[in-house]
Protein backbone atom coordinates (compact mmCIF):
# COMPACT_ATOMS: atom_id res chain seq x y z
CA UNK A 1 0.00 0.00 0.00
CA UNK A 2 2.58 2.58 -1.07
CA UNK A 3 1.34 6.01 -2.10
CA UNK A 4 2.94 8.98 -3.83
CA UNK A 5 3.15 12.38 -2.15
CA UNK A 6 3.91 15.53 -4.14
CA UNK A 7 4.64 18.89 -2.48
CA UNK A 8 4.49 21.91 -4.80
CA UNK A 9 6.55 24.64 -3.12
CA UNK A 10 7.44 28.13 -4.27
CA UNK A 11 10.91 27.08 -5.45
CA UNK A 12 10.81 23.28 -5.81
CA UNK A 13 8.46 20.38 -6.35
CA UNK A 14 9.24 17.39 -4.13
CA UNK A 15 7.82 13.95 -4.83
CA UNK A 16 8.20 10.66 -2.99
CA UNK A 17 6.92 7.12 -2.69
CA UNK A 18 5.83 6.63 0.93
CA UNK A 19 5.14 3.33 2.65
CA UNK A 20 2.26 2.84 5.15
CA UNK A 21 4.60 3.65 8.07
CA UNK A 22 5.39 7.06 6.63
CA UNK A 23 8.87 6.10 5.46
CA UNK A 24 10.24 7.53 2.22
CA UNK A 25 11.03 4.70 -0.19
CA UNK A 26 12.16 6.85 -3.09
CA UNK A 27 12.21 10.60 -3.68
CA UNK A 28 12.67 13.09 -6.50
CA UNK A 29 12.76 16.86 -6.75
CA UNK A 30 12.69 19.44 -9.49
CA UNK A 31 12.62 23.27 -9.58
CA UNK A 32 9.08 24.69 -9.68
CA UNK A 33 8.58 25.90 -13.27
CA UNK A 34 7.83 29.62 -13.45
CA UNK A 35 5.06 30.89 -15.69
CA UNK A 36 2.02 28.99 -16.92
CA UNK A 37 0.22 26.64 -14.48
CA UNK A 38 0.31 24.06 -17.30
CA UNK A 39 4.08 23.69 -16.72
CA UNK A 40 3.48 22.74 -13.09
CA UNK A 41 0.86 20.22 -14.15
CA UNK A 42 3.35 18.71 -16.61
CA UNK A 43 6.07 18.53 -13.95
CA UNK A 44 3.72 16.75 -11.52
CA UNK A 45 2.62 14.24 -14.19
CA UNK A 46 6.25 13.53 -15.10
CA UNK A 47 7.18 12.98 -11.47
CA UNK A 48 4.23 10.65 -10.80
CA UNK A 49 4.99 8.71 -13.98
CA UNK A 50 8.62 8.23 -12.96
CA UNK A 51 7.79 7.22 -9.37
CA UNK A 52 4.92 4.87 -10.28
CA UNK A 53 7.09 3.14 -12.91
CA UNK A 54 9.39 1.92 -10.12
CA UNK A 55 6.86 1.11 -7.37
CA UNK A 56 3.32 -0.20 -7.01
CA UNK A 57 1.28 2.68 -5.64
CA UNK A 58 -2.42 3.01 -4.77
CA UNK A 59 -2.93 6.78 -4.85
CA UNK A 60 -1.37 10.21 -5.32
CA UNK A 61 -1.64 13.12 -2.88
CA UNK A 62 -0.60 16.59 -4.01
CA UNK A 63 0.06 19.34 -1.45
CA UNK A 64 0.15 23.01 -2.42
CA UNK A 65 -0.19 26.36 -0.66
CA UNK A 66 -3.66 27.75 -1.12
CA UNK A 67 -7.36 27.30 -0.54
CA UNK A 68 -8.44 23.83 -1.64
CA UNK A 69 -12.11 22.81 -1.69
CA UNK A 70 -13.54 20.28 0.78
CA UNK A 71 -13.64 17.61 -1.94
CA UNK A 72 -9.81 17.87 -2.21
CA UNK A 73 -10.27 18.66 -5.87
CA UNK A 74 -10.26 22.33 -6.86
CA UNK A 75 -7.70 24.95 -5.89
CA UNK A 76 -9.77 28.10 -5.22
CA UNK A 77 -6.72 30.27 -4.89
CA UNK A 78 -2.97 29.68 -4.65
CA UNK A 79 -0.72 32.55 -3.56
CA UNK A 80 2.46 31.34 -5.32
CA UNK A 81 0.95 29.90 -8.49
CA UNK A 82 -1.42 31.54 -10.94
CA UNK A 83 -4.31 29.25 -10.02
CA UNK A 84 -7.82 30.65 -9.63
CA UNK A 85 -10.58 28.04 -9.35
CA UNK A 86 -8.20 25.54 -10.90
CA UNK A 87 -9.78 22.04 -11.28
CA UNK A 88 -6.36 20.54 -10.64
CA UNK A 89 -7.53 17.08 -9.64
CA UNK A 90 -9.64 16.62 -12.78
CA UNK A 91 -6.73 17.74 -14.93
CA UNK A 92 -4.35 15.28 -13.27
CA UNK A 93 -6.92 12.46 -13.37
CA UNK A 94 -7.15 12.88 -17.13
CA UNK A 95 -3.44 12.07 -17.35
CA UNK A 96 -2.75 9.75 -14.37
CA UNK A 97 -4.57 6.45 -13.83
CA UNK A 98 -4.63 6.58 -10.01
CA UNK A 99 -6.91 8.08 -7.34
CA UNK A 100 -5.72 11.64 -6.64
CA UNK A 101 -6.34 14.14 -3.85
CA UNK A 102 -5.23 17.75 -3.59
CA UNK A 103 -4.52 19.10 -0.11
CA UNK A 104 -3.43 22.37 1.43
CA UNK A 105 0.28 22.08 2.27
CA UNK A 106 -0.08 23.08 5.92
CA UNK A 107 -2.84 20.48 6.36
CA UNK A 108 -0.63 17.83 4.76
CA UNK A 109 2.28 18.72 7.06
CA UNK A 110 0.02 18.69 10.12
CA UNK A 111 -1.41 15.32 9.15
CA UNK A 112 2.12 13.93 8.79
CA UNK A 113 3.03 15.11 12.31
CA UNK A 114 -0.20 13.61 13.64
CA UNK A 115 0.31 10.24 11.97
CA UNK A 116 4.07 9.76 12.20
CA UNK A 117 5.71 12.69 13.99
CA UNK A 118 5.54 14.72 17.18
CA UNK A 119 1.76 14.25 17.68
CA UNK A 120 1.51 10.55 16.85
CA UNK A 121 0.30 9.64 20.36
CA UNK A 122 -2.54 12.18 20.67
CA UNK A 123 -6.02 12.46 19.16
CA UNK A 124 -6.28 16.27 19.08
CA UNK A 125 -3.53 18.61 17.98
CA UNK A 126 -2.90 22.02 16.51
CA UNK A 127 0.12 22.66 14.33
CA UNK A 128 1.54 26.08 13.51
CA UNK A 129 4.17 26.29 10.77
CA UNK A 130 6.30 29.38 11.29
CA UNK A 131 7.82 30.09 7.88
CA UNK A 132 7.62 33.12 5.61
CA UNK A 133 3.98 33.14 6.68
CA UNK A 134 2.14 31.18 9.38
CA UNK A 135 0.46 27.93 8.33
CA UNK A 136 -2.06 26.08 10.46
CA UNK A 137 -3.48 22.57 10.73
CA UNK A 138 -6.01 21.11 13.13
CA UNK A 139 -6.62 17.44 13.93
CA UNK A 140 -9.71 16.98 16.13
CA UNK A 141 -10.82 13.55 17.31
CA UNK A 142 -8.33 11.85 14.96
CA UNK A 143 -9.79 13.71 11.95
CA UNK A 144 -8.18 16.43 9.85
CA UNK A 145 -10.35 19.52 10.19
CA UNK A 146 -11.04 21.18 6.83
CA UNK A 147 -14.16 23.25 7.48
CA UNK A 148 -17.35 23.19 5.44
CA UNK A 149 -15.78 24.63 2.29
CA UNK A 150 -12.28 23.22 2.77
CA UNK A 151 -10.62 26.50 3.66
CA UNK A 152 -10.67 26.11 7.45
CA UNK A 153 -7.71 26.01 9.85
CA UNK A 154 -6.15 29.14 8.32
CA UNK A 155 -4.74 29.87 11.76
CA UNK A 156 -2.23 32.42 10.45
CA UNK A 157 -5.17 34.69 9.67
CA UNK A 158 -6.55 34.84 13.19
CA UNK A 159 -7.05 38.55 13.80
CA UNK A 160 -4.70 39.31 16.63
CA UNK A 161 -4.52 43.12 16.43
CA UNK A 162 -7.69 44.95 15.33
CA UNK A 163 -6.68 47.61 12.79
CA UNK A 164 -3.13 46.22 12.78
CA UNK A 165 -0.66 45.57 9.97
CA UNK A 166 -2.06 44.82 6.50
CA UNK A 167 -1.81 41.11 5.67
CA UNK A 168 -1.33 39.50 2.26
CA UNK A 169 -4.86 38.11 2.63
CA UNK A 170 -6.31 41.63 2.52
CA UNK A 171 -7.27 41.85 6.21
CA UNK A 172 -5.53 43.80 8.95
CA UNK A 173 -3.80 42.53 12.09
CA UNK A 174 -3.53 38.81 11.23
CA UNK A 175 -1.36 36.57 13.43
CA UNK A 176 0.88 35.96 10.40
CA UNK A 177 1.99 39.60 10.49
CA UNK A 178 3.25 39.20 14.07
CA UNK A 179 4.38 35.56 14.34
CA UNK A 180 6.05 34.62 11.02
CA UNK A 181 9.67 34.49 9.96
CA UNK A 182 9.07 37.86 8.30
CA UNK A 183 7.76 39.24 11.57
CA UNK A 184 10.95 38.03 13.29
CA UNK A 185 12.96 40.03 10.75
CA UNK A 186 10.84 43.11 11.38
CA UNK A 187 11.25 42.81 15.17
CA UNK A 188 15.02 42.27 14.78
CA UNK A 189 15.30 45.35 12.56
CA UNK A 190 13.38 47.43 15.09
CA UNK A 191 15.75 46.29 17.83
CA UNK A 192 18.72 47.11 15.56
CA UNK A 193 17.31 50.62 15.02
CA UNK A 194 16.89 51.11 18.75
CA UNK A 195 20.53 50.31 19.63
CA UNK A 196 21.28 48.97 23.12
CA UNK A 197 20.68 45.21 23.12
CA UNK A 198 20.17 45.49 19.35
CA UNK A 199 23.76 46.65 18.72
CA UNK A 200 24.97 43.31 17.29
CA UNK A 201 21.91 43.10 15.05
CA UNK A 202 22.74 46.61 13.82
CA UNK A 203 26.41 45.71 13.28
CA UNK A 204 25.57 42.59 11.22
CA UNK A 205 23.03 44.57 9.20
CA UNK A 206 25.62 47.27 8.46
CA UNK A 207 28.27 44.68 7.50
CA UNK A 208 26.06 42.57 5.25
CA UNK A 209 23.56 45.15 4.04
CA UNK A 210 20.71 42.95 5.28
CA UNK A 211 19.30 41.20 8.31
CA UNK A 212 17.52 38.10 7.11
CA UNK A 213 16.42 34.88 8.78
CA UNK A 214 19.80 33.18 8.49
CA UNK A 215 21.61 36.22 9.97
CA UNK A 216 19.21 36.25 12.91
CA UNK A 217 19.52 32.47 13.35
CA UNK A 218 23.30 32.85 13.44
CA UNK A 219 23.11 35.51 16.16
CA UNK A 220 20.63 33.38 18.12
CA UNK A 221 23.17 30.54 17.91
CA UNK A 222 25.83 32.90 19.29
CA UNK A 223 23.57 33.73 22.23
CA UNK A 224 23.23 37.38 21.20
CA UNK A 225 20.88 39.20 23.57
CA UNK A 226 19.18 41.24 20.84
CA UNK A 227 18.46 38.25 18.60
CA UNK A 228 17.23 36.22 21.58
CA UNK A 229 14.95 39.11 22.57
CA UNK A 230 13.46 39.19 19.06
CA UNK A 231 12.84 35.45 19.21
CA UNK A 232 11.26 35.76 22.66
CA UNK A 233 8.92 38.49 21.43
CA UNK A 234 7.88 36.26 18.53
CA UNK A 235 7.34 33.29 20.85
CA UNK A 236 5.22 35.43 23.17
CA UNK A 237 2.86 36.32 20.32
CA UNK A 238 2.63 32.66 19.25
CA UNK A 239 1.90 31.57 22.82
CA UNK A 240 -0.85 34.19 23.18
CA UNK A 241 -2.45 32.94 19.96
CA UNK A 242 -2.16 29.33 21.16
CA UNK A 243 -4.13 30.26 24.28
CA UNK A 244 -6.93 31.46 22.00
CA UNK A 245 -6.77 28.30 19.87
CA UNK A 246 -6.67 26.23 23.06
CA UNK A 247 -9.86 27.82 24.35
CA UNK A 248 -11.65 26.77 21.16
CA UNK A 249 -10.06 23.41 20.37
CA UNK A 250 -8.64 22.05 23.65
CA UNK A 251 -5.82 20.08 21.95
CA UNK A 252 -3.50 17.75 23.84
CA UNK A 253 -0.58 19.10 21.87
CA UNK A 254 0.64 22.11 19.92
CA UNK A 255 3.26 21.27 17.30
CA UNK A 256 5.45 24.14 16.10
CA UNK A 257 7.10 23.68 12.71
CA UNK A 258 8.80 25.75 10.01
CA UNK A 259 12.27 27.25 9.75
CA UNK A 260 12.01 29.35 12.92
CA UNK A 261 11.20 26.20 14.95
CA UNK A 262 14.82 25.11 14.53
CA UNK A 263 15.45 27.37 17.52
CA UNK A 264 13.87 24.58 19.63
CA UNK A 265 13.35 25.37 23.31
CA UNK A 266 14.53 28.95 22.80
CA UNK A 267 11.24 29.40 20.92
CA UNK A 268 9.10 26.94 22.90
CA UNK A 269 9.91 28.43 26.33
CA UNK A 270 8.39 31.88 25.63
CA UNK A 271 5.46 30.17 23.82
CA UNK A 272 4.72 28.06 26.91
CA UNK A 273 5.12 31.04 29.23
CA UNK A 274 2.76 33.26 27.20
CA UNK A 275 0.27 30.40 26.85
CA UNK A 276 0.11 29.94 30.62
CA UNK A 277 -0.21 33.69 31.21
CA UNK A 278 -3.16 33.93 28.84
CA UNK A 279 -4.97 30.69 29.54
CA UNK A 280 -8.54 31.00 30.74
CA UNK A 281 -9.40 29.16 33.98
CA UNK A 282 -5.78 28.14 34.44
CA UNK A 283 -5.17 25.30 36.86
CA UNK A 284 -8.64 23.84 36.44
CA UNK A 285 -8.02 21.60 33.46
CA UNK A 286 -5.13 19.64 31.94
CA UNK A 287 -2.67 21.65 29.85
CA UNK A 288 -1.30 20.71 26.45
CA UNK A 289 2.24 19.82 25.51
CA UNK A 290 4.27 22.03 23.17
CA UNK A 291 6.64 20.25 20.83
CA UNK A 292 8.77 21.01 17.79
CA UNK A 293 7.76 19.26 14.53
CA UNK A 294 9.78 16.14 13.75
CA UNK A 295 9.35 15.62 10.01
CA UNK A 296 10.67 19.04 8.95
CA UNK A 297 11.27 19.03 5.17
CA UNK A 298 9.43 15.81 4.39
CA UNK A 299 6.14 16.55 6.15
CA UNK A 300 4.35 17.76 2.99
CA UNK A 301 5.05 14.66 0.87
CA UNK A 302 4.53 12.23 3.77
CA UNK A 303 1.21 13.80 4.79
CA UNK A 304 -0.11 14.15 1.23
CA UNK A 305 0.69 10.50 0.46
CA UNK A 306 -0.96 9.26 3.64
CA UNK A 307 -4.11 11.33 3.05
CA UNK A 308 -4.25 9.94 -0.50
CA UNK A 309 -3.90 6.38 0.82
CA UNK A 310 -6.81 6.98 3.22
CA UNK A 311 -8.85 8.46 0.39
CA UNK A 312 -8.14 5.49 -1.89
CA UNK A 313 -9.06 2.98 0.81
CA UNK A 314 -12.54 4.56 1.08
CA UNK A 315 -13.25 4.21 -2.65
CA UNK A 316 -15.58 1.42 -3.79
CA UNK A 317 -13.89 -1.94 -4.38
CA UNK A 318 -12.10 -2.01 -7.68
CA UNK A 319 -10.77 1.52 -7.26
CA UNK A 320 -8.55 0.75 -4.29
CA UNK A 321 -6.55 -2.09 -5.85
CA UNK A 322 -3.11 -1.12 -7.13
CA UNK A 323 -3.36 -0.06 -10.76
CA UNK A 324 -0.31 0.47 -12.84
Ligand SMILES: [Zn+2]
Nearest residue numbers: 157167169174
Ligand atom coordinates in the same frame (compact mmCIF):
# COMPACT_ATOMS: atom_id res chain seq x y z
ZN1 LIG B 1 -4.24 37.47 6.86
